[in-house]
Each structure stands twice: as structure tokens, then as C-alpha cells.
Amino acid sequence: MYYYKEGLINEIKPDKPDPAAAKVLQETLGGQFGEMRTMMQYFFQSSNFRGKEKQFRDLLRGVFLEEIAHVELVQSTINALLDESGGAGVGDQGVDRAPLDEAIKHANPHHYIMGAQSSLPVDAGGNPWNGSWVYNHGNLIADMLNNVVLESTGVLQKTRIYEMSSNATFRETLGFLIVRDNAHQNVFAKALETLGVDWAKLFPVPNYDINKYPECRKFVEMGFHNTQFNFRLDPTRIGEILQGKSPSRNGGEFTVTQPPNEFPVPDLPDMPNEHSPGLVDMFH
Amino acid sequence: MYYYKEGLINEIKPDKPDPAAAKVLQETLGGQFGEMRTMMQYFFQSSNFRGKEKQFRDLLRGVFLEEIAHVELVQSTINALLDESGGAGVGDQGVDRAPLDEAIKHANPHHYIMGAQSSLPVDAGGNPWNGSWVYNHGNLIADMLNNVVLESTGVLQKTRIYEMSSNATFRETLGFLIVRDNAHQNVFAKALETLGVDWAKLFPVPNYDINKYPECRKFVEMGFHNTQFNFRLDPTRIGEILQGKSPSRNGGEFTVTQPPNEFPVPDLPDMPNEHSPGLVDMFH
Amino acid sequence: MYYYKEGLINEIKPDKPDPAAAKVLQETLGGQFGEMRTMMQYFFQSSNFRGKEKQFRDLLRGVFLEEIAHVELVQSTINALLDESGGAGVGDQGVDRAPLDEAIKHANPHHYIMGAQSSLPVDAGGNPWNGSWVYNHGNLIADMLNNVVLESTGVLQKTRIYEMSSNATFRETLGFLIVRDNAHQNVFAKALETLGVDWAKLFPVPNYDINKYPECRKFVEMGFHNTQFNFRLDPTRIGEILQGKSPSRNGGEFTVTQPPNEFPVPDLPDMPNEHSPGLVDMFH
Amino acid sequence: MYYYKEGLINEIKPDKPDPAAAKVLQETLGGQFGEMRTMMQYFFQSSNFRGKEKQFRDLLRGVFLEEIAHVELVQSTINALLDESGGAGVGDQGVDRAPLDEAIKHANPHHYIMGAQSSLPVDAGGNPWNGSWVYNHGNLIADMLNNVVLESTGVLQKTRIYEMSSNATFRETLGFLIVRDNAHQNVFAKALETLGVDWAKLFPVPNYDINKYPECRKFVEMGFHNTQFNFRLDPTRIGEILQGKSPSRNGGEFTVTQPPNEFPVPDLPDMPNEHSPGLVDMFH
Amino acid sequence: MYYYKEGLINEIKPDKPDPAAAKVLQETLGGQFGEMRTMMQYFFQSSNFRGKEKQFRDLLRGVFLEEIAHVELVQSTINALLDESGGAGVGDQGVDRAPLDEAIKHANPHHYIMGAQSSLPVDAGGNPWNGSWVYNHGNLIADMLNNVVLESTGVLQKTRIYEMSSNATFRETLGFLIVRDNAHQNVFAKALETLGVDWAKLFPVPNYDINKYPECRKFVEMGFHNTQFNFRLDPTRIGEILQGKSPSRNGGEFTVTQPPNEFPVPDLPDMPNEHSPGLVDMFH
Amino acid sequence: MYYYKEGLINEIKPDKPDPAAAKVLQETLGGQFGEMRTMMQYFFQSSNFRGKEKQFRDLLRGVFLEEIAHVELVQSTINALLDESGGAGVGDQGVDRAPLDEAIKHANPHHYIMGAQSSLPVDAGGNPWNGSWVYNHGNLIADMLNNVVLESTGVLQKTRIYEMSSNATFRETLGFLIVRDNAHQNVFAKALETLGVDWAKLFPVPNYDINKYPECRKFVEMGFHNTQFNFRLDPTRIGEILQGKSPSRNGGEFTVTQPPNEFPVPDLPDMPNEHSPGLVDMFH
Numbered sequence A, B, C, D, E, F: 001m002y003y004y005k006e007g008l009i010n011e012i013k014p015d016k017p018d019p020a021a022a023k024v025l026q027e028t029l030g031g032q033f034g035e036m037r038t039m040m041q042y043f044f045q046s047s048n049f050r051g052k053e054k055q056f057r058d059l060l061r062g063v064f065l066e067e068i069a070h071v072e073l074v075q076s077t078i079n080a081l082l083d084e085s086g087g088a089g090v091g092d093q094g095v096d097r098a099p100l101d102e103a104i105k106h107a108n109p110h111h112y113i114m115g116a117q118s119s120l121p122v123d124a125g126g127n128p129w130n131g132s133w134v135y136n137h138g139n140l141i142a143d144m145l146n147n148v149v150l151e152s153t154g155v156l157q158k159t160r161i162y163e164m165s166s167n168a169t170f171r172e173t174l175g176f177l178i179v180r181d182n183a184h185q186n187v188f189a190k191a192l193e194t195l196g197v198d199w200a201k202l203f204p205v206p207n208y209d210i211n212k213y214p215e216c217r218k219f220v221e222m223g224f225h226n227t228q229f230n231f232r233l234d235p236t237r238i239g240e241i242l243q244g245k246s247p248s249r250n251g252g253e254f255t256v257t258q259p260p261n262e263f264p265v266p267d268l269p270d271m272p273n274e275h276s277p278g279l280v281d282m283f284h
Helices: A019-030 A035-047 A054-082 A140-162 A168-193 A214-221 B019-030 B035-047 B054-082 B140-162 B168-193 B214-221 C019-030 C035-047 C054-082 C140-162 C168-193 C214-221 D019-030 D035-047 D054-082 D140-162 D168-193 D214-221 E019-030 E035-047 E054-082 E140-162 E168-193 E214-221 F019-030 F035-047 F054-082 F140-162 F168-193 F214-221
Strands: A002-004 A227-229 A253-257 B002-004 B227-229 B253-257 C002-004 C227-229 C253-257 D002-004 D227-229 D253-257 E002-004 E227-229 E253-257 F002-004 F227-229 F253-257
Touching (some): A002 B054, A019 A035, A019 A054, A019 A140, A019 A168, A035 A054, A035 B054, A054 A168, A054 A227, A054 B002, A168 A227, B019 B035, B019 B054, B019 B168, B035 B054, B140 B168, B140 D140, B168 B227, C002 D054, C019 C035, C019 C054, C019 C140, C019 C168, C035 C140, C035 D054, C054 C168, C054 C227, C054 D035, C140 C168, C140 E140, C168 C214, C168 C227, D019 D035, D019 D168, D035 D140, D054 D168, D054 D227, D140 D168, D168 D214, D168 D227, E002 F054, E019 E035, E019 E054, E035 E054, E035 E140, E035 F054, E054 E227, E054 F035, E140 E168, E168 E214, E168 E227, F019 F140, F019 F168, F035 F054, F035 F140, F054 F227, F168 F214, F168 F227
Parallel strands (some): B227 B253, C227 C253, E227 E253
Antiparallel strands (some): C002 D002
């Protein structure tokens, strides 16, 4: 069963609202290669696991647990990019200008219609998350090769999305997740190494210099690219696989460690213009 | 962040395979009113919460945490209904009969093509889970009214699905979830009562006699229909709302308690016919 | 604006329940070439009409009005095919047999889960009706050619679905609609004739002998294949187009007439097993 | 059966074209909580009605009939916002500028590709209307609670969309529909009151001051927020439910009245640039 | 079986990048009436052909073969419109400006996230290509009438998209395809003439003066609007149908000829910013 | 450009109709890991190719060309499984039995409604083919790793589908495609070996003994599992990659050869019951 302690896995760095950045960051939340996909894919792969080699089930479930925290991190980042992005209420402006007409120009209009300026389970094009994306054929090699492609594509997309805004809130979250996708790419590559593959210098995919992303450096220095966090309250066999040399061409030793300390969840204020939460008169 | 202790929230009662039952039970997993929907809806509602009345956020997140365990329970139940449901391997039968030709007759063929006789993120008609189902408009009253409808529909569907097979594995899980949907219906109805509504004798919806479902009785006797389990490792304000009289016409007092003890996760054997997990030669 | 007088456009002929027939008849309701498509396509074409030749707008709207009644007729037919198709309630049968296990074998399970044994806005494969099917490009020739294809395909599908059950409820409705699709095929072919086309012996498509369908004969004798019903409460210019020789190779004169007399809407009984309507205790 | 008298249920107030407003207003037409959804949901609920309490069927059908007119009103409003929004034809401008390049910048490009600058059955994000949105489980309480959520969400979205443009065509239609959604919210809340619920001050949701929307005032003064229009040509039992005190915290008495007088349907001119209707050479 | 000789069916005329044009041109590639639809529709119609009149199968397959080349032409055109449309790499600009923030403003963001600034199987609204669009009911008249509508709609959409940018790369491809859609409209209209229809002056739809599109003229002069290219390496009976007078109101004689000479496929450079193809370090 | 010579890439072995087998074989045609996906994925990857290492583009296009022939082979196989599977026409049977009521029991009803007993672009669950499945991120390593997963999953699914019927038509096609997927898995694995990877004994996935499938043996004896057919009419650089040792644990040398000789395309008879092709009266 699943337990929770309030707190985010990385910080929400303050910056200005940026609804265009919120729109494209949705790919990382609800896109075909986003965090909801990784979370649900590893959930199904671990629940449906067959056979006696339970160290692989522990590995799949271990990454699944971290992905739930990733989803919450991206939700919170999108919320921070949207918060305060609209104008004031009815009557606060002249007849020629509605408070949201500028906000929606390069935004996903559903952020203001279906959400109260908050995250949605959709991608950068507004397409809803779809269960057919979950890959779980039950053949462990096929499943883990797909996981390698999924994590590689996740980091490839994040390096492309990173170029779409200089907003610090946006880039801090992307920087953290780039490093963690890198780690998870290594996790599944490492697991396949235990089956005999020698990846040579194939990973990481894409073939990028992580030092070009200043937000990534502190995490690399902490070794987060070669670490798997352990969210289990009971024993796990994950360390049987995740030990020794990293499969990355950049080398390093793999470790399993405790998760980072929690970062505070930002408070989102009332938003009367969106009638959210809409309880004002009732409690006062 | 999210932590895990291995174990299911209710038992997987053994019975024979029943792929037709597995097919319809998918509605409870990946359908529009199934457990993946409740899990993701409350996840988004709690992460996107606005305003100062944090007891409601704790309530939304509290139910979310239990729903993750519900998803795992239904995945495991479907797996048990599918396991051993096919025939043997190639060459084990005569030319006129393939090992899976009978199995797929009333089954979802994807259970044997995309899954290795295991659960999928789809509904009873094979339609994949869809993010557009998540309702989170950020207006707390609208969100909680939708949650009441969602839980009412969940239990209504489960009472209908219950009639589709007498299989004990199938009915034990449905019985447990009927009681828990009943509890969650009460949770959101109770929260709306704190805003002034008097539901009279409206709930539970549907208007059914829970004693007709023998699998439900033991849970009702334990008070599970008026209890919310607490999966938080840190303090929660959920008890400010969930106390006093239940909104159900059947009465009772609401409580917040520890989760039940874990039930064992059944082992799923190798399935060579599905090439799952497919590691045989590698580890031996 | 839209007005209503209770009654169906053709009778619901009584016969036994037939859930497999209900499943395939859904194509005629919610399929890509079904009655919901024709209804919504002509609705958009008439509301979005451009230009001065308003007799064409009246023609499009005239067929739209009839299609609403077609949708209601197919809904009612599916309801009649599903009603009483399941078993009795919990406890009425032994442990080896659930009341719905037989019913769902060749049925759409959603007829028993999402509907209370009643019609759904989906096709024969369970795919939901989709707005992208509506064709309305605003070029009148393209729109009307598409309407000819739509009506031709509608009747082609209905002659194929007709072969899937001998049930009288099922075939009476299909027989009526085959004749009306034939009429609407003629309507749009006739409108294109006013633009100069000579169809020779192309229509009707498919090239079938309507006398092979005994349910069609009475309608052909009443001339329903060359008639457009008029549901307007105010004047219409539809008769400027729908007069003179039919474009069908079978000949005849086109007329605009009053709709047929209303047929009674069958009463659907309470269905306690589906908790529908679920008001028993409240009114008694 | 369904009859028609030409005319809109509210006026199309003239203003300039505004394709960005047309894009977001599509949510109100083809969105998950738009007028096509309410129309089709109440259509299925009334056609599939079970049981003897026919006053509820009359109520469901009564609101359905009005929703057809709402769909036509929003179609016509979108058409007015799009008409004349593009440039002139080929060759009318220099090589550096195409007549539609500016128009599509903040528009839904399908308004100019699939429609001849006219409405489409899609939402504000361009997603087509989908039959899976229709909620009709046949349990009357569940169905009517869902209807309350649907109408509450409809009005919540409309108050948010209202902020996206000051265009008078756009706001007049939204103002009218906000009041009618309010009335329909009251209709279903009232129906649930006859089953014993006391809503206290819960409604309307959202908790807004309708006087902030100047377009709403004239309709409130006419009592349109506590009235149901009657589009039946034969007797209806709807008045058995819709009488006495409104369930709204703003009070008032419920009435059933005749529909408002028809407003003229605006003429849409030929649009040669879109080849619509494209008949020029044929009739002249 | 299918053979290939490298080369495009028309030239890629050089001009500046134009991501907004690339976005709308996607309709012509992956839209409901785009080249992927025509390609797959004629593929299924020819593979599933029934009956002895094989000259029609040869005709369907003949057009299918050309459509593969059309798909490749539009892919290459979109690539040319996107290439070099983004900024430089990380660190090349100040903190206030990310290299892609301007590029994505009026673009499909997936062109930069899922593609390396290259074409996608989606429409102008970002909706993925969908198999349900393929029309192949096996009734030859219905299938060919649908093909006429498909080609008419294709050319209608292209004349509308043409107005959305003056870019020469964009307009050259559209001009070529307008003429070819015109030819294919004539192909299917001609085939229906062999069944007796007299189209009078109905075609081409839309009713446009092709001389208004300067890019079309050279192709009309070469007779491409009344020609079918033959891509068969073995004999074909297509000429039995495609001979004699064109069904177009503009007249002319139909011919079957060899395809045009190949045009060079443009080279797309490495794009380090998109990590494409990402092999730099490995081969150097 | 694309050229055609009539003939199938493998034979259609005659056996009885088997509509249940046709239904599941649709996965291999229109499923997420079926032949339409491989065809379109390699088409986009080759058209959108970036960079100077054109031997990889030739490799991607080379496999694409073969996949078109695979699509045609599966279409023809499904047609053979459906042909003659229904009963006779109207009036040929008693009132209690319609000619198609038995045929549709375990079939996809759309095979008889939308197709004239012929193939459709859908999967085994009836879901239409979807463009979002195409993976083409433009990073060559990510693209080719995805291709390895795609081919591995294709063969894994085919070995599972193979168990669903003993029909010889069905198994001959699956046997041929299992060997070819094996070859294409080797193709992309080999290409990744040129970048340094050592796959050890990972491939083929799944880890199966191909000799268990009697239909595969003749193709293995011809070396088809380590061969790429060349469909180019002009020079190709594919041989720079596809030479030397196969990456399979079963060893062998890779070759590039001419395609096999064409097999005859079976004739499909008229089917009057489906009104296909429906030309009878016109040509006689």
C-alpha cells in the first residue's frame, strides 16, 4: 500500500508567470513520453510481473514510486507558471479589453476553462493522456528495452522543451528531471547489462553534454544521475541489480540511496476570477 | 513523496480462471468511472488545490492514496482471473485446435496479445483510459459534487458487474470495493454537509440493500462503509471533516483509522506460452 | 426553435429480447454512418448555410428534423431488444450462475454497465460517436455529394445489418429506415439534378431489389421512398426542389407531405437489478 | 416527433469579427460541458427513461428541447464572430501577404479549412465532440446529480470564457446562456428536492454575483433564471415538479412558461474566397 | 510488390522557413482529407477489390501508387518550411530569451518536441491520422462516389490553405497538388461516367478558376489535370477507363502517361539543437 | 517515386473461412505494433532523415518498402479468412435464422458492416490505426532503439496470435512474418552494432525456438531471417551496414538479396449479399 509525506522532490524556483511555457511543459506531464506515462507504465509492469526473478519487480516498482513524485512536481511547476497569469475580474477593465484576452493568446485555453489556472492531464497539443501508451507485454526484455526508449525519449524531449523558455521555474524542474531521466535510463540499461548486453558508448541518449544545462550541474555533483532513490518502507532487492559501474559512457558507480529531503509545496491563493475554490461566502 | 509497503488492501480469494469476468472487470480498472479515474482525479484535485481551507486538500489527497491501492487490487484480481486461462504450448494439441482458440472466445483478445494474460489500462469494451475523464475545475463545490457522482456511479457499475459472474475471486474484490465506494461517497457527501447541505435519505446511490451482497457483510461489520483509512506519514487535518454522523440513510459515525493489514500479493508463474518473462535460458 | 409532440415515427414491433441484435444495431444509431451522424451533419449544414439560395437551406433543415425522430426510433428499438434480456436479481440463482453471465456473452457489456439495458451513443464496435464525422465544408456541391454518399452508405449498412437477426423488432425498424434512407438519397440526388447532373441509373446505391425486404413493402406502397416529410410550423421552400421525377432508376414522382401519425412510445418497466430508476423506496 | 419554427432563442448582437473569441466559444458548443453534450445527454436520458414517474421524463425531455435551440444559438454566434474575419481573394494582395495569414494566428485553423468560416462540432482545443461524454446510467438520482454537475460546470466555464473577449456578440450569447444554465441547475436541484434533499445555500455553483455580468440583468429581470420554457405541442407533467420555491440561495418562484419570441437568424453572405456556397456560375 | 527510385514528384522550391505554414500544411498530410487518407483509402480499396471488372481495381491501385509519392512530397515540403526555423543552441542567447520561444508561438509545438523540426502524421490541429477515415465498403459505386468527395474536398481545402501564406515552398507544392487532385477528381468522375452518369458542369468542385493560382498554370499546360501517371512495372487495364473526353466542364482528353522525371530530395542538415541525428561523436 | 508489380510476397495458403481468426489477425495489420505502424514509421523516419550518414536512410527506406508488401499480404490473408464466411441472401433461410447471425458471434461485426467481408485498418479490438503511434524523433539512436522494440513486439505478438487458430491460411502468413520480423529485428540491432553495442545473447526477443513453428522452417532454410530484400530500382548503400555476422544469438551471415518471386493475388468473388461490387446489372 502507498503512504505519503507532504513535500516535493525538488524545489519550485520562483519566477514570473509564463502560460506559453506552461502549455509546452504539459508534454512532460501528460504527453506520450511524459511522467504520467512512466508512472503508469512501471505501475502496470510491477503489478503484472511474472516469474521468480523478483529483483526486477522491485526495480520496476522502485522507479514507479519516484515517478508519482515526478508527476506532482510537474503539476506544481505548471501551476506556478500559470498562477497570476490572467488579469483581474469583471468590471476592472474597460470595455475594449477582457482580463484574459491577452493571457490565452499563446496559452492552452483549457488551462483557463477546465482548470483554475492549473495543470491538466494533457500534452503540449492539448491531447488527453491515453492508456494505450502503457507498454507492458510481460516479456521482461521487451518491457525493459521499451523503458530504455521511454526514458531516452523523455530526456530528449526535455532538452528540446528546455529551449522554449528561459523562465527559472520552468528550467529548474526540467534540469532536475533531465538528470533523473538520465538515471532511470541508466537503471534499465544496467538491468539489461545483467543479461549480457554491452552498451559500449551508446548512452546517454541523446548524446549531450549535461554541463550545458546549468540547472543540472548541482544534481550531477550530488550523483543523482547514477542513483536510485528508495521509497520502500520494507526490504527491497533492487540493490542486487543497481550496483557497480554505470552503463553511461560518462562512468560512475551506481548507488541506491534515501530520497532527498522534501521541498515545500507552494500555496496557491484563492482566484476569485476563476471562482476557485469558491468557498469565500461560506466560511466567512 | 510516496512510500510503499508491499501488500494488497484486500485478499485475492482463489477460484478458477474466468477470462470473461476479467474482461468486464476491466471497467472497474480502466473505465470512465473506474479506479484509475478516481486515483488520477483526486491526485489532480489535491495537487491543484487553491485556498486556505487545507482540510479539504487533506481529504482529497487522503482518498487519492487509498485509490492507488485499489488500482493495484483490481490489477491483481484481473491477473488471477486470467492466469492459467489459456491452453498449453505449440505442438501440445492436434492440428484442429490451437491452445488459445477457446480462451479468446468471450475474452478481450488484448489480454493475450498485449498482456501476458494480465491486466491492461482499458475498460470493459477495450477502450483505453483517457485523461479527459479527470474532472478538476478548481471550484471546490463543483469538484466535490462531481466526486459524489463519480463514487455513486462506481458503486452502481460494480453492483451491475457483480451479476456477471459468480466467481469468488471476482466477487470478493467487487464486494470490498462496493463498501469502499460507499465510504467515499459518504466522505464527499459529508464534506458537502459541512457547507450546509442536508442530503435527507438520498444516499447511498444506488438505493440498494448491501446485505444482498454476502461479500460485503464482513466489511460493513468492521465499519468500513463509514471509515476513511489514513495513509499519511505526517499529520493530516482530514479528521476535522470526517467526524460525527454519516450522511448515509443507514446512519453510523464516521471515523478515520489506520489502513487494514496487508494481504499477500499472489505470485504469478512463468508463462512460456506467452514468452513471459522470457528469461529462462539466461538465468539457468 | 424546436417543438415536440410525443410519438415515434414508426412502430416498435414486439418480439423477444435479442442483445446481440441490439449490439449491431448500435451502428445505425451511433456509428460513422448512423442516424446521429445524419442528424448532426444536416444540423450544422443548415445552421452554417451561406448564400441566397435558401431553398437548399430549407431542404437541409427539413431532413435534419426527420433525423431527430430517426434517432429516437433507433434508441427505442435498441431498448426493446435489451429489455428483459438479463436474468433476475442477486440470490435468485445458484452459486454457479450469475444472472447476467449469459446475457453478456454476445452483447456489448456497456449496455449492462453504463446503460440500464438501454441504448448508448456508440457504434457496433462500442466506439463512441465522434464529432469529426460531421462533414460541412460550406461548399454546397461538396456538402450534398457527401450527403449522397452518407445516405447510400447508411442504406448499404442497414441491408447488411438486416441479415444479422430475424428478430421482428429489429427488422421492422431497419425496413422503415431503409426506405427513408432511400428517400433521402433521392432528396440529395434530386437537388444535384437541379444543378445539371443526370444520374442515369446510378441510384439507388446499393443496387438492390427493395421487394426482397418484406418490411419495406408497405412503406414503398405508401410512396415513402419518394416523399419528404415536412416538420416545419412555418413556411418552407423545400418544394421548389422536391417536385417532379425522382432521380431513382425506379422512377416515381417526388412529393412533400405531412409526417406520419405518431406511434406510441413503449413503456420501459422498472429494472431493480440495474437499480433503475431506483426511486422505489422514495415514492412508496 | 420534432417540429421547427425558424428563429433563434436570443439575439445575435452585432459587433466586429473576432476569430480568437470564436475559437474559445467552441467549448460552449462542442466541449465536454457544452450545449451539444447537454442536448444529447438529456435526449438519451428521456428516450431511455424507465419506470412510472413520468413527470421526470417530461422534465428531462423539456430541457432537451431547449438545448437544441441553444446549440443553434452558439453555432450562429460563432458564425457571426468568424464572418468577414479573413482577407480578400487570391491576387488581391502583394506577394508577401496572403489573405488569411493574419486571421489564423490566434484562430482555430479548421474554422478556415473544414468550415467556410463557420462553426464546428469541436471544443476550444479543437477536440471533436465525443459520445462517451453522455451520462445516462438509468438510475434517476445518479443521472440528475450528474445533470446538476453538468449545468454547474457549464455556467462555471461560461463565466471564465466571458473574460476572454469584450466582443458584444460573444458576451450577449454567454450572458443569455449563463442565466439559462442557472435555470437548468435549478431545475435538476429542484427535482432532487422533491426526493428530500435540502441544498441550503449551495446553489448556484459557482458562487457568483450575477449582477456583475451586465448582459445577464435583463434576463434575470424577466425571471429567466427560475423559468423552464415549454416546447411541447401536447400536454406535459413538468409543472408537477417545477413549481414553488427555487432551490437557489437567491430565492424566487419557479414557473413553466412559453418560449421567448423568435429572433431573426442572420444571413451569411457568399464567401467566394472559401468557395462557399460555390453556386455562383450555376444560378446566374 | 513495391519498388522505389529516389526522387520527388515535384520540386521543393526554396524560400524562407515558415513554421506557421508548416502547421497548417499538416492538414494536407495527416488530415481527414489529406494525402495519407487518399493513399490508405485507395490501398484498402484495391487490396479488398471484389469481382471481375478488374479495370477498376487497376484504376484504384494506380491512383494509390501516386499518392505514396504525394505523401513524400508533403513531408519534404513541411521539412523545408521547418528547417532552420528555430534559434541556436543553449547559451547562445541571453537569459531572457530561449532559442525556440519565438519559433513555437504560432507553430505546432510537437514539430519541435516529437519531430526534429520535421513532419508528423497529424492534421493542422495536431490530431493524429486515424484509420476510421478510410472508406472502403466494397460497393464500387459507393466507394467511387466517396473518392469523388474525397478528392473534391482535398482540392477545396488546398485552395483555402493556399491563402494562409505566400511562401513559395508552400505554394508550389499546393499548386501541384491542386492540379493532381483535380485530375483524380476527374479519374473517379470518369469511372462513374462509364456507369452512365452525366455530370453536366458539376466538376471541378470547387467551382474555381485555376488560372488564379499562378503555380498551377505550368501543370495545366502540361495537361496534368487530365492525365493519370502509370507507376506499374507490369501491364495495367487502367486505360480502358481513362480515355476520351474529360468529365470536367473545362473539357480536354484523358490520357495515361509515364510519371514526371524525379526531382532531387533536399538534404536536411544536422540539427545539434534537436540532437538530430545525434551521431556526431560516434563517426568522428 | 513508387512502382508496383502485381503479386504477393508470400502465398495465401487455402483453408476454410475463420472470422474469429480474421478478427485477431487485424492486430497484425492495424494494431499498435502491426504492419501499418512499421510501414508508416519507417516512411516518416526515411523522409525526415537528417545528416550525412545516408546509409542509415537507405536502410530505413529499404525496410519501409518491404512493409508495404507486408500490409498487402495481411490484407489478403484477412480477406481469405472472411470470404464465404457468411450465409446466403435474404429469403434463403427460415424466419428464425438470418444468414449472418452465426457468423458475427465471434467476429468483428465491422468486417460485415463497413467491409464487404474484407480487411479494415483497425486492431484486434476494433480500435482504428492511429498516427500517434509513429515514432520519429529524428535522433537516430532513439529511433532505431524504438525500431528494435517495435520489431521485437511485433514478433512477440505474432507468436501469441499464432496460438489462437490452427487455420493454415492464418498460420502460413504468421509464420512468414515471424521470420521477417526476426530479420528486421536483426537489421536494426546490426545498425546499432555499427555504433559499438554488443548485444551478447539478447536477440531474438522473445527468446523462442523458431523450429517449434513448422511454417517458419522453410523460410529459415532460405536464410530469410538474416536477409534484407532490396526493392530499389536505383543504387542503395544499405549493404554498408547489412553485412557480416548477424546480431542474433543463432548466428549466421547477413545478406542483401532480391525479393522473392511474386505469389498470385487471389480473386475475390462477387458477394451479392454484401452488395459488392454491386455492378451486376450495369455490365450485363
